[in-house]
Amino acid sequence: xxxxxxxxxxxxxxxxxxxxxxxxxxxxxxxxxxxxxxxxxxxxxxxxxxxxxxxxxxxxxxxxxxxxxxxxxxxxxxxxxxxxxxxxxxxxxxxxxxxxxxxxxxxxxxxxxxxxxxxxxxxxxxxxxxxxxxxxxxxxxxxxxxxxxxxxxxxxxxxxxxxxxxxxxxxxxxxxxxxxxxxxxxxxxxxxxxxxxxxxxxxxxxxxxxxxxxxxxxxxxxxxxxxxxxxxxxxxxxxxxxxxxxxxxxxxxxxxxxxxxxxxxxxxxxxxxxxxxxxxxxxxxxxxxxxxxxxxxxxxxxxxxxxxxxxxxxxxxxxxxxxxxxxxxxxxxxxxxxxxxxxxxxxxxxxxxxxxxxxxxxxxxxxxxxxxxxxxxxxxxxxxxxxxxxxxxxxxxxxxxxxxxxxxxxxxxxxxxxxxxxxxxxxxxxxxxxxxxxxxxxxxxxxxxxxxxxxxxxxxxxxxxxxxxxxxxxxxxxxxxxxxxxxxxx
Amino acid sequence: xxxxxxxxxxxxxxxxxxxxxxxxxxxxxxxxxxxxxxxxxxxxxxxxxxxxxxxxxxxxxxxxxxxxxxxxxxxxxxxxxxxxxxxxxxxxxxxxxxxxxxxxxxxxxxxxxxxxxxxxxxxxxxxxxxxxxxxxxxxxxxxxxxxxxxxxxxxxxxxxxxxxxxxxxxxxxxxxxxxxxxxxxxxxxxxxxxxxxxxxxxxxxxxxxxxxxxxxxxxxxxxxxxxxxxxxxxxxxxxxxxxxxxxxxxxxxxxxxxxxxxxxxxxxxxxxxxxxxxxxxxxxxxxxxxxxxxxxxxxxxxxxxxxxxxxxxxxxxxxxxxxxxxxxxxxxxxxxxxxxxxxxxxxxxxxxxxxxxxxxxxxxxxxxxxxxxxxxxxxxxxxxxxxxxxxxxxxxxxxxxxxxxxxxxxxxxxxxxxxxxxxxxxxxxxxxxxxxxxxxx
Numbered sequence: 001x002x003x004x005x006x007x008x009x010x011x012x013x014x015x016x017x018x019x020x021x022x023x024x025x026x027x028x029x030x031x032x033x034x035x036x037x038x039x040x041x042x043x044x045x046x047x048x049x050x051x052x053x054x055x056x057x058x059x060x061x062x063x064x065x066x067x068x069x070x071x072x073x074x075x076x077x078x079x080x081x082x083x084x085x086x087x088x089x090x091x092x093x094x095x096x097x098x099x100x101x102x103x104x105x106x107x108x109x110x111x112x113x114x115x116x117x118x119x120x121x122x123x124x125x126x127x128x129x130x131x132x133x134x135x136x137x138x139x140x141x142x143x144x145x146x147x148x149x150x151x152x153x154x155x156x157x158x159x160x161x162x163x164x165x166x167x168x169x170x171x172x173x174x175x176x177x178x179x180x181x182x183x184x185x186x187x188x189x190x191x192x193x194x195x196x197x198x199x200x201x202x203x204x205x206x207x208x209x210x211x212x213x214x215x216x217x218x219x220x221x222x223x224x225x226x227x228x229x230x231x232x233x234x235x236x237x238x239x240x241x242x243x244x245x246x247x248x249x250x251x252x253x254x255x256x257x258x259x260x261x262x263x264x265x266x267x268x269x270x271x272x273x274x275x276x277x278x279x280x281x282x283x284x285x286x287x288x289x290x291x292x293x294x295x296x297x298x299x300x301x302x303x304x305x306x307x308x309x310x311x312x313x314x315x316x317x318x319x320x321x322x323x324x325x326x327x328x329x330x331x332x333x334x335x336x337x338x339x340x341x342x343x344x345x346x347x348x349x350x351x352x353x354x355x356x357x358x359x360x361x362x363x364x365x366x367x368x369x370x371x372x373x374x375x376x377x378x379x380x381x382x383x384x385x386x387x388x389x390x391x392x393x394x395x396x397x398x399x400x401x402x403x404x405x406x407x408x409x410x411x412x413x414x415x416x417x418x419x420x421x422x423x424x425x426x427x428x429x430x431x432x433x434x435x436x437x438x439x440x441x442x443x444x445x446x447x448x449x450x451x452x453x454x455x456x457x458x459x460x461x462x463x464x465x466x467x468x469x470x471x472x473x474x475x476x477x478x479x480x481x482x483x484x485x486x487x488x489x490x
Numbered sequence: 491x492x493x494x495x496x497x498x499x500x501x502x503x504x505x506x507x508x509x510x511x512x513x514x515x516x517x518x519x520x521x522x523x524x525x526x527x528x529x530x531x532x533x534x535x536x537x538x539x540x541x542x543x544x545x546x547x548x549x550x551x552x553x554x555x556x557x558x559x560x561x562x563x564x565x566x567x568x569x570x571x572x573x574x575x576x577x578x579x580x581x582x583x584x585x586x587x588x589x590x591x592x593x594x595x596x597x598x599x600x601x602x603x604x605x606x607x608x609x610x611x612x613x614x615x616x617x618x619x620x621x622x623x624x625x626x627x628x629x630x631x632x633x634x635x636x637x638x639x640x641x642x643x644x645x646x647x648x649x650x651x652x653x654x655x656x657x658x659x660x661x662x663x664x665x666x667x668x669x670x671x672x673x674x675x676x677x678x679x680x681x682x683x684x685x686x687x688x689x690x691x692x693x694x695x696x697x698x699x700x701x702x703x704x705x706x707x708x709x710x711x712x713x714x715x716x717x718x719x720x721x722x723x724x725x726x727x728x729x730x731x732x733x734x735x736x737x738x739x740x741x742x743x744x745x746x747x748x749x750x751x752x753x754x755x756x757x758x759x760x761x762x763x764x765x766x767x768x769x770x771x772x773x774x775x776x777x778x779x780x781x782x783x784x785x786x787x788x789x790x791x792x793x794x795x796x797x798x799x800x801x802x803x804x805x806x807x808x809x810x811x812x813x814x815x816x817x818x819x820x821x822x823x824x825x826x827x828x829x830x831x832x833x834x835x836x837x838x839x840x841x842x843x844x845x846x847x848x849x850x851x852x853x854x855x856x857x858x859x860x861x862x863x864x865x866x867x868x869x870x871x872x873x874x875x876x877x878x879x880x881x882x883x884x885x886x887x888x889x890x891x892x893x894x895x896x897x898x899x900x901x902x903x904x905x906x907x908x909x910x911x912x913x914x915x916x917x918x919x920x921x922x923x924x925x926x927x928x929x930x931x
Contacts, residue, residue, distance in 0.1 A: 120551070
């Protein structure tokens with residue numbers, strides 16, 4: 001396969017913005033005739049002059065946004081092997097379900113007896129997520145993973161505050177996603193950097209030396225950000241508990257261990273889940289997400305308000321009577337429409353299917369790694385990768401000057417979305433690859449062939465890589481200019 | 491039902507290539523002591539038709555705004571969502587894509603967000619918008635964090651007429667950020683006198699406010715500026731065809747619940763957090779921002795810009811922890827604002843205001859029903875004092891086919907907030923008035 005995986009179809013007229021299509025007097029909207037007397041707002045608060053929105057016909061909207069969609073790559077276009085992003089196939093039945101009027105057209109402040117189905121869905125999903133993670137209860141309110149992190153850290157803070165001292169620092173591995181330290185700061189904590197050892201795992205001895213009773217807790221993914229399982233996880237959680245801290249599980253990599261092991265059984269106290277990763281809710285070009293947070297029994301009182309409870313008569317209600325709760329993380333109950341999709345995914349798969357998801361994700365990552373590692377060596381070859389692997393393009397850079405980003409751009413010209421590059425930050429020329437379980441063996445082989453071809457061309461025809469991509473709607477963009485000459489609106 | 495495509499033969503061949511015999515061997519590095527040695531206690535997987543039947547049964551136990559005539563508001567409104575919005579925002583190249591890190595493969599999402607930012611600026615009269623936040627309440631929390639960046643200013647004054655859920659969200663975020671929102675009393679459902687001392691970072695006003703009332707916004711924002719604080723306005727995007735935009739009112743930061751822009755009620759989410767501010771504060775804005783630039787051939791294109799503000803670069807020094815936002819909702823809002831156009835925005839605003847005014851007249855003709863704040867100007871939503879507990883009245887009206895509004899905690903639980911969008915007809919308003927008259931008699 002060659003040629004960019006995205007390309008706009010149709011005539012090339014009107015390739016600018018919607019504003020460029022605007023003509024005075026054109027219009028798409030229509031309303032029923034006003035059947036009550038008109039009114040005026042007080043003059044001092046009235047708008048003077050109209051908002052200059054584009055004036056376009058509905059036909060213009062359709063051709064414009066259809067063209068834009070064609071400029072965009074999605075999971076439906078093909079394999080999307082962004083490491084740490086878990087871009088797996090998004091089941092269509094989940095979309096059908098979420099657009100049922102009984103979900104989509106429900107107001108959040110209706111009387112509880114008119115939303116029993118919605119509340120029961122949330123209640124059942126919460127229980128399933130608790131079973132999957134080994135937690136006692138969960139809030140479904142956080143609208144994304146990063147908000148889940150803040151929710152979990154505020155819960156941690158509430159726990160320590162009740163014990164008399166909120167403490168000052170949260171330990172975070174050097175390979176962690178940037179949201180971890182950013183969330184820690186928002187929760188009023190300083191980030192304490194935990195080093196990795198030569199195996200790519202937490203340096204447990206260093207951790208034990210670093211922590212004291214000023215440490216509120218540790219944030220950790222497992223498998224970690226290098227795609228490796230923290231084999232000494234019990235020693236790690238034990239060390240944190242030993243200083244009275246709590247251990248936070250960042251659910252970014254939960255996909256790998258579904259049905260095999262649970263954060264609760266490893267000693268974690270707080271867990272967030274990214275539903276768009278583990279449970280295939282579509283990522284929407286950057287959102288919406290959902291970031292449910294589960295906790296152990298003793299932390300339940302601190303979870304956000306309201307929680308969904310089942311009354312003795314079998315009806316469901318929103319419980320606001322939570323005096324120790326950290327409060328509210330969202331205007332209503334979180335991204336309900338996303339949670340409907342997560343529910344569909346969890347119960348479609350069931351216990352057996354979820355375990356298979358993890359197995360196939362790990363199988364695919366290992367198989368793909370085996371096909372490319374001779375050229376893109378694993379950063380930590382001693383450990384078996386789980387759902388993703390981190391390779392490095394350092395040998396290629398050292399030999400040819402071609403960098404990981406050049407490889408990625410050439411892979412685009414060869415018809416694929418490339419892997420994540422330059423993350424984790426602790427790995428030079430990192431290429432972080434996560435094919436997910438929904439790709440076929442043939443797709444993995446074709447992707448590997450493209451990566452290997454790009455590597456080989458680094459030696460034989462480096463200009464192909466320097467110039468890449470050449471088949472896309474735009475080529476490499478000047479990011480420095482974008483930041484220097486800010487143009488953020490038309 | 492499963493989506494992993496592997497045949498038994500595939501699994502065998504792939505394992506063989508790895509030198510393994512069983513899938514279990516892939517997990518050998520997990521210590522036995524932490525393995526789950528039983529199946530998850532979740533029912534076995536089902537077929538697509540079974541899961542859909544299950545979800546349809548759950549959905550059928552909700553009453554929707556399709557079968558109840560919706561006068562409920564308080565931050566979520568039954569505005570019309572034209573067919574074209576989700577026909578386009580629902581294209582899977584948009585909804586199944588990731589955050590646009592590979593710009594060459596993401597020009598569709600990036601340009602749509604650039605257009606979103608542009609239209610939010612047009613709408614608000616402010617200079618910069620980001621590419622979305624989670625919802626209105628969390629957008630306010632982010633706006634307050636932005637205002638707190640001024641040295642020596644750590645206090646947050648909030649009108650008591652700001653949505654109580656927004657204030658609760660601030661209180662939660664404030665636990666980490668180190669502030670406690672301080673309420674100043676709105677007199678008769680609007681206004682009030684914020685005491686803007688030199689340590690105040692911002693004054694938060696919702697206009698129209700949580701009672702639906704219009705605020706003396708210029709005076710309140712003037713008071714904020716006199717004290718050297720930022721003025722933050724919580725606004726209603728669909729009021730801005732008829733009401734002066736936040737920029738004209740001299741708000742420094744404007745935030746909104748943007749679900750009204752082409753997004754469905756969705757039982758409260760996914761919604762859309764809108765934030766716009768002045769250019770001076772662009773480097774303090776949270777979240778993604780899209781900028782226009784050129785490629786190596788000089789062709790116009792779009793990228794995520796000013797990323798040095800963000801968590802993946804700045805880590806603990808970032809302006810916010812936000813990563814995933816509500817991009818798809820912002821794309822829907824972009825299509826919707828294109829559908830609406832300048833004239834549609836005005837007409838929609840006029841229809842809401844006229845219908846709300848008519849509804850208030852009809853409902854206050856019912857004996858015992860009075861305006862909670864007589865004479866206060868409002869836009870599309872107004873507060874009533876009922877002769878009985880509002881929750882009971884709402885409940886009784888459900889059986890007559892209406893979501894009559896949202897009970898307020900004010901007036902000992904006898905206050906009701908009624909919202910009237912462009913969707914409602916004179917006949918529906920008259921029918922609500924008749925039904926409420928019956929219920930109260």
